[in-house]
Amino acid sequence: MTPTLVAILPLLNLALGLLLAAWTLTFLARIVLTWYPQVDLSKGFWPLLAWPTESILGVTRRVVSPIGGVDVTPVIWVGLLSLLRELLVGQQGLLSLVLLRAQSLAQITA
Template sequence: MSVVAAVLIQAISRFLQIYSVLLIIRILLTWFPTVDWSNPIFSTLAQLTDPYLNLFRSIIPPIGGLDLSAILAILALNLLSGLVDAATSQITALAYASYGAF
């Protein structure tokens, strides 16, 4: 059970890392007004990241054109990623203690 849990949590950790990169790319692209958001690549990026960003935009609306909610969104994602990494470490330590090795 511990090995399955460790693999699952590592997969979640990888997903969060990839999503963090997509989120940062999305935020950086908003600084360039010439980005064509109807382009399929940019449109897909927006569809993947906007629902998460909108959660935080409802808490902190843009102030003078500056979207501070993105900072809160990244902090929350990093916190979740840290918790997942800590869980991975704990499960791995338990697996080694129980089975000696994978």
């Protein structure tokens, strides 16, 4: 592996982990907001929660209809994002293992 790649991998691992964690928290906030249907997502700071999630939730709502009148699509996305985060940057995640392998190879060649 190139030294540049070894230098970039930790930053990529951290950035991807933080991005997926932030997106998961945004969907968790959307779950809480489903308990308060009177909240207008177009006013105040609520668009900050609605903007990154609504396009994905809208598509998912076409596939998964509400169960008992409850929108379950944010719950689905929290599960999918948690799984993706674990598979990529978790302790045994793909990117984490590549990073460990690159660091061990860098130590051997140094």
